[in-house]
Amino acid sequence: VSFVCPQPPSSGEGQITFTSNEAYTMKMVTTTTVKGKPEKMTLDGSAKWLSADCGAVKPMGPPKK
Numbered sequence: 001v002s003f004v005c006p007q008p009p010s011s012g013e014g015q016i017t018f019t020s021n022e023a024y025t026m027k028m029v030t031t032t033t034v035k036g037k038p039e040k041m042t043l044d045g046s047a048k049w050l051s052a053d054c055g056a057v058k059p060m061g062p063p064k065k
Contacts, residue, residue: 001028009033014043023048 004011014028028043 001016002011002013010030010032012028012030014026016024016026018024024047026043026045026047028045030041030043032039032041
């Protein structure tokens with residue numbers, strides 16, 4: 001995957017690997033500007049399906065502006 005965002009100015013590339021039909025891993029390198037200086041971030045992540053029933057946890061609403 002790759003992306004470019006105008007606000008805040010940033011861009012990045014990454015790879016998502018599906019390890020099964022219920023899990024994936026991700027690696028991404030992102031470049032952005034913080035206080036006028038370029039900054040590079042490396043992100044590693046993973047996720048897996050837990051359940052269709054979230055119990056008492058309610059879905060998040062849209063962010064407030």
